[in-house]
Amino acid sequence: DTFVLWGSNMAEMHPVLWARVIDRKLSNPDRVKLVVLSTFAHRSTDLADISIIFKPQTDLLIQNYILREIVYNHPEAIDWDFVKNYCAFSTGYVDIGYGMRGNPEHPRYTEKEKEIMRKELVKVISEEEAPALRYLNLKPGDKLYMKHRKQAGKHWVISFEEFKKALEPYTLDYVARVSKGDPDESLEEFKKKLKALADLYIEKDRKVVSFWTMGFNQHTRGTWVNEQNYAIHLLLGKQAKPGNGAFSLTGQPSACGTAREVGTFSHRLPADMVVFNPKHREISERIWKIPHGTINPKVGANIIQIMRDLEDGKIKWAWVMVCNPWQDCANANHWIKAAREMDNFIVVSDSYPGISAKVADLILPAAMIYEKWGAYGNSERRTQHWRQQVTPVGEAMPDEWHIIEFSKFFKLKECWKEWKLRDGTVLPDVLEEAKRMGYDRSFLDD
Known part of the structure; x- marks a missing residue:
């Protein structure tokens, strides 16, 4: 019943699926709604019922506003059976840096580049950021030191009450003031759009699909915006059901x-297996019919x-x-x-x-x-x-x-001999096993 495009320009980038979305919308225009969130107007906004132009990097605030609206003002919309059976509330560190070089004074960078790169280690909190970081006792002008750069993926379970408390700062007034991206649009009009978006998600019998693409996945906080989009759907029980779901548009050759x-x-092997898992390496070596120990255990x-x-x-x-x-x-x-x-x-x-x-x-x-x-x-x-x-x-x-x-x-004898890598990893000589497996000896012997 509702399609929400988070930063995606489907009309130009995913035209086949877009045609299906528009066919659905035009088949029942009074019921089916299309919301497009973007940092600028484009072809997908032309047919939108609600076009939300937001300031870059503030989509995370909008997601947290929607979650706050659910938890504080519409708790009856939470699908507790779904949440208790399939979900957990969790959080992670905020001081994780941005994935830039750990050495911001690298000699090949300009002074302007170094100015950005220093934020990898420490950043000054702005007036706009401070309300969301109040729980860390940070005020505008304070410095946030990125102490957990190496633990960006670490999460731990929290209670629902802790989750609720974390959402408290994300009021409509705060989020609208910080995230409004169109200077020609009034703040009140922008607030109405955000409220309408939240209401569409919350409406009990309304099915919602959220679409996004690389703008989200390669976002400065790509993991966070993905997590929060799923959080909205999971909290409402609108995930993994026909007509409901969070959908990353990443289907390309x-x-x-x-x-x-x-x-x-x-870091990956076939069928969602991973390099650092010894069992996965063994399974992949069997699939590829290569000797045991061939796959480098170190992630490239x-x-x-x-x-x-x-x-x-x-x-x-x-x-x-x-x-x-x-x-x-x-x-x-x-x-x-x-x-x-x-x-x-x-x-x-x-x-x-x-x-x-x-x-x-x-x-x-x-x-x-x-x-x-x-x-x-x-x-x-x-x-x-x-x-x-x-x-x-x-x-x-x-x-x-x-x-x-x-x-x-190349011959296999040149590739499958013992290798000593720079980091000290030793890849074993697998030539004898290759012979036992039936590999052509003319490629294995001198």
């Missing part, structure tokens, strides 16, 4: 097809760490596929400069001469989605195959072809 199912994230570098390691000279060689990191990473100009100036060799497989290709030492022309066979992950977590539709242009070939042809330059 490289995001789902290769990262989640296949396991190409630095994520994309930002790779950028930092290139800048620091720790990585000398990188191969980029199905992404454009020197365009879409935060502070992209900094990383472009580092990639060009440092002694490294960068390979980019791409279909177009994008920004990443401009920092490359070698460009490999890559076939696009309909120029090859493949599979991708849908938003609802279904893997779908497609057939090649057209012939690739020029010398372009699929990424798989690039990888397979490159692999022919």
